[in-house]
Amino acid sequence: MPSYTAPTKDMQFVLHEVLKVSQSATPGYDELDAEFTGAVLDEAGKIASEVLQPLNAVGDQQGCVLENGVVRPPEGFKEAFDQLRDGGWTALDCDPEYGGQGMPYVLATAVGEQFSAANMAFNMYPGLTHGAYSAIHAHGSDDQKATYLPKMVSCEWTGTMNLTEPHCGTDLGLMRTKAVPQDDGTYKVSGQKIFISAGEHNMSENIIHLVLAKIPGGPEGIKGVSLFIVPKFIVNEDGTPGARNGVSVGKIEEKMGIHGNSTCVMNYDEATGYLLGEEHKGMRAMFTMMNEARLGVGLQGYAQAEVAYQNALEYAKDRLQGRDVTGDKNPDGPADPLIVHPDIRRNLMDQKSFVEGARAFTFWGATMIDQAHRAEDKDADGLISLLTPVIKGFLTDKGFEMATAAQQVYGGHGYIEEWGMSQFARDARIAMIYEGANGVQALDLVGRKLAQDGGKHVMAFFEMVKSFCKENGDEDMAEFVTPLKAASKDLQAAGMFFMQNGMKNPNHALAGSYDFMHLFGHVCLGLMWARMAKAALSALAEGASDTGFYETKLATARYYMARQLPMTATHLARVETGADTVMALDAAMF
């Protein structure tokens, strides 16, 4: 059976030696000293390892059961949820005005990685609630906030997001769910929503559904979409859950993974809904939370790779099979451990260098979200908006790839469910799809974000890489800076190709969008590895006692530079072929 140990030491390294959070001017960051974050992460890590992880396989095996309209989650989930609530973990970065602890988002991100690695399906219940909380917090009236937020901060009430319908996912303009205005200012919401994570369960006393719907007579397409609060139980004047609303579960979907989360078809039949924000501005309301939500999914991708890596590493150390070609390493045993074999190493180093790079990238992204929200820094907001599709798309693609690579270390046992490695891959698979499929992330990046604010943010990114390389021109850093520069040059060349050819025909840009997203991801991870190498060199220069940790960082940075960054050349080569070969065939000729 797999296990999970929170990588608190590495998280602390990223927070304090790479990002230096407590030295940041972002409001609230002064509280984030190493002792405090260490204590929080240690506590969270215990819950992750001892409470959530043991339920991961249980959730996969039992799934969720729908009986008489009520969904029963896997055994132990309710008790674990209570522990999370009691420990205040659901309230970590919520507004103190509504009972939250007001911690920066970056800290909640680190905790989120631990919980998600330990039990992704479980962590979606509080995760979706947090998303709904954010939407109401950003767009709700004072009355709505007072009614819903305190209960959602504590997760006494959970939340959901209802966007997709059977015939429309990405293209929400095709939506059919309607909301008919009533004389009392409420709406009657009717329609069917699918793929609703945590749509129904018996772990909270109320469920607050946020539902996108069209008000009849409004604008056509996406511009006529509004957002509604549709509680499972209509809230009484005194704030207690009252009458059952007209919302019910159609069925629970049988999925490839995340069985512990109840993915529901939800039927709305003249359910009472309350407009959240303005009429017809539903998409805008959703977009305000999008960076956070998508960063959260990118995190799920690499978190599954992290836990899969931990187990693959243990297996590679324990399992005796074959001999080191350069000489026995375990001469008294019947064979050497798997880890002596170069191709097993390559596989493990791929995983390790990805996961640690992804963690640094995601935490860095979280600091930008804090900076954007807490300091109202428009540049930070612009940069994270640019990087969000990269975090979501690249980290979930690679996260799944690496979870699959970890499974491979187990050989045949990796394919047997009992060993748990299949679940990591199956669970990780959804992160490439939901919250905007990765092709849509690439489209968002190339079709929208690159040119946003006149291309200001992508220029700022290049400038940042350039400055970093310039500031770190010394010999010690050359082995990291030189490949980073080359990769960044490939990214700029790809961007230049889009500028020069996308005007003539946007397909020349869109045909290369997926490769561009991955190219960008590699440059970001290259930058993070260069920054981590710098931090490691500094620590060693300052005489840090734990030299092993820092030497390992440097070795892993070198691996990433040597073995992963060369991908940028191939991505660029593909981008530069444009749309011709991609669009050559008529649909009928396929």
Place this chain on the structure above:
Amino acid sequence: MPSYTAPTKDMQFVLHEVLKVSQSATPGYDELDAEFTGAVLDEAGKIASEVLQPLNAVGDQQGCVLENGVVRPPEGFKEAFDQLRDGGWTALDCDPEYGGQGMPYVLATAVGEQFSAANMAFNMYPGLTHGAYSAIHAHGSDDQKATYLPKMVSCEWTGTMNLTEPHCGTDLGLMRTKAVPQDDGTYKVSGQKIFISAGEHNMSENIIHLVLAKIPGGPEGIKGVSLFIVPKFIVNEDGTPGARNGVSVGKIEEKMGIHGNSTCVMNYDEATGYLLGEEHKGMRAMFTMMNEARLGVGLQGYAQAEVAYQNALEYAKDRLQGRDVTGDKNPDGPADPLIVHPDIRRNLMDQKSFVEGARAFTFWGATMIDQAHRAEDKDADGLISLLTPVIKGFLTDKGFEMATAAQQVYGGHGYIEEWGMSQFARDARIAMIYEGANGVQALDLVGRKLAQDGGKHVMAFFEMVKSFCKENGDEDMAEFVTPLKAASKDLQAAGMFFMQNGMKNPNHALAGSYDFMHLFGHVCLGLMWARMAKAALSALAEGASDTGFYETKLATARYYMARQLPMTATHLARVETGADTVMALDAAMF
């Protein structure tokens, strides 16, 4: 629900216009005229689409059930198996002396692709039987052949291969199962074997287990392994199944996929076994079938990608979502079909160009196996031995990747089991693991096959590519030959790096083995695409009526050259970094 249509037209193109099988001097190939193979493939295609494919989801959902020592396969499997037997499909390329039809292996390979694409888990029952048939055919005594082969050719009796034990998979020298010689010349076989595909079921009147075991007192390690025939029912003098042998199912494994195949833990408790071939030469006996068995697994990889692609393509044509950025393609509808979007195209073209290239590569490999067996051509045998790990490793890695890519086209529906796309990915996953995990294939390629017979076969491969490029130096072919040359140059450079550095330290070669395997795979598919382009150009020059088919081939060839072959540069770059970054860390420092 997914469907499957046998790609008979493309198979015919490969057989007759690319490989020109009926013009080959290989004994038996003169029978393979286009009319004959077309008739066989049409018939097989009907069985695949109408009998096997409808049972694919059934098999996935029901799995196999062990009750009182008997395994019940999914509903309909037995009837389908009977249809296969009645139609003589299990006997296609078997020896006429034992009731086979004596057709070349390449034709059986084409039929195998169809059956495997339609229902991989099902096709493993006859597939494993064929493997066991081949072993007995190659190494059995006349008596053994007469006893077992006729029944196995017809699949009245099925077969299994028993290699793996709980503590050893790749490293079979660690094996503990023992075979104690008896006075009557038989052996008592005792031990536990795991991951035994088709290990037990009630679809045949006997099951012939081929079991690797050690005879006490024999040589240590892998050199002391012998191969035994252990029938489930000991065969009577009159050839009928008699007494139950001491072999039983321990359990059925819960797997990630191929649920329709019963993967069993088999317990041997003083079971009566008959030595197959010579004492202590068990591994050699297994090796004689290895090229064929591994080619069959490579085939499974791309066959799953083929069926997944077919369904993704249909979905992309049907599903209306978003608008073509260059102008509406379906102005009267609410949205355009997915296939208008460049990134969906990229994804579909990745799949299409892989699958068709893989088919040509595999069929080509099958002709070499025929040449080796039927014409006793040692060069063909050497070349296919070299290419086998590439076929197995590259095609299964890419097959899984492409099945996953096809799943992605479906968005959220791809993750819901009901839609069937998840199964293709889950089933395809095993092909990367069994019959030698892909890391072991890479080791076999670089550590063994490259240098085999003094490097003669790899030199022959390079010579073949060079000749092809030289012979096709005309302008029409330049767009295909130029990238093929560049890719082949990368492969040679990688081989050169191994030669120059592997002597000093074998890890410099082994650390790049996986990249080398993929590099080699791309060069092979590049070669196949160049050959297919040549065939398409010839057909067009000769005034073929179906210009659409050939134009599509050329467009797909161009796509592969532009978008896939550039990967060789990255693989080479990785290879040329050697072992330093891969092996830098002590195991304890991970």
